[in-house]
Amino acid sequence: MRSAGALGLLALTATACSGEASRLGMPEPISDQAERMLKLWQGSWIAAFAVGAVVWGLIIWAVLFHRKRSDDLPPQVRYNMPIEILYTAVPFVVIGVLFYFTARDENYVEETTKNPAVTIDVYGFQWSWQFDYREKTAGQEKTVASVVGTPADPNKPVGTKPVMTIPSGKTVRIRLHANDVIHSFWVPALLYKKDVMPGYTNEFEFTANKHGTYEGRCAELCGVDHSRMLFQLKVVPPAEYDKFIADAKLKAGGAK
Incomplete structure (x- = not known):
């Protein structure tokens, strides 16, 4: 004893x-x-x-x-x-x-709010991610920036992970979409994950308060390269986020 x-x-x-x-x-x-x-x-x-x-x-x-x-x-x-x-x-x-x-x-x-500071449409596909940053202008929503990951290839090493950039201290809404199979959006540092399902839009909100880059991945077995379906969440100061969006808009305007 x-x-x-x-x-x-x-x-x-x-x-x-x-x-x-x-x-x-x-x-x-x-x-x-x-x-x-x-x-x-x-x-x-x-x-x-x-x-x-x-x-x-x-x-x-x-x-x-x-x-x-x-x-x-x-x-x-x-x-x-x-x-x-x-x-x-x-x-x-x-x-x-x-x-x-x-x-x-x-x-x-x-809980979700009526007017989040940032809205991002997340598309899960075999086997990577796409992040579309949305803004409302004159009552209509449009994409102002987009980050598209390269699908994983079992015959090649893991490439560059797509990065979702968000501001600290701001409410971020994530809307989840899939067109092929069920995936799952998971960032361990958020202590949260949510299914990404074809034909249904899942959403959630969070407010990050610590700067840094955090690993994310798919948490639902979705095919041969499920384990390589990786991404990163980057939390930056609001000023740095505003510059990221401004640069994306400038780049999109130049592309046109």
């Missing part, structure tokens, strides 16, 4: 000293929505540890204090109404609390 207690204390101490360990296997979140999901994940673990501690405490208590001491039958507690009500009520309370926080955070993560 002393050895087990020491090992448990050591594990808890090591977890508290490491930011990565405190995320319990999750990557570092880069958006407001990802932060909320991380807190839900950590809260669920705390609840699990609490329930586990109670269960193990009861087991150890029974082992230590109710060992067989004679052939006499110990007092029985069946049909004890208060205890049976407790057995039933406590699990319902635990489930109810977890359901409440899960539903609350799911609503927050899936």
Whole structure:
């Protein structure tokens, strides 16, 4: 018992000293929505540890204090109404609390706004991605910039990954489209993924708050080169994003 207690204390101490360990296997979140999901994940673990501690405490208590001491039958507690009500009520309370926080955070993560700062149409295809940046002008929406990835070729090494550039601190809406098979848009640092389905437009929003370049990939088996269907998410300051869009418009105008 002393050895087990020491090992448990050591594990808890090591977890508290490491930011990565405190995320319990999750990557570092880069958006407001990802932060909320991380807190839900950590809260669920705390609840699990609490329930586990109670269960193990009861087991150890029974082992230590109710060992067989004679052939006499110990007092029985069946049909004890208060205890049976407790057995039933406590699990319902635990489930109810977890359901409440899960539903609350799911609503927050899936919420969309009327006028996001940035709207990007994402097209998944075998086996790469296309990012179309959309803007509203005179009530009509049009594409002002487009990034198209080169389809992966099993006979060639992985080429340059398409990059989705977004501004930090701004609401970004992602609209997902596919014309061939089901794909899945996944950026681990967002702690979120969503299916890209033919004939149906999925969408979600997020607000990134940490600059950097983050890896993304398809998370749905979609064919022979599924594992090479990669992209990157680049979070930049708003001024740098505005320059990116302005350069794209200038390039498009020159192409015409």
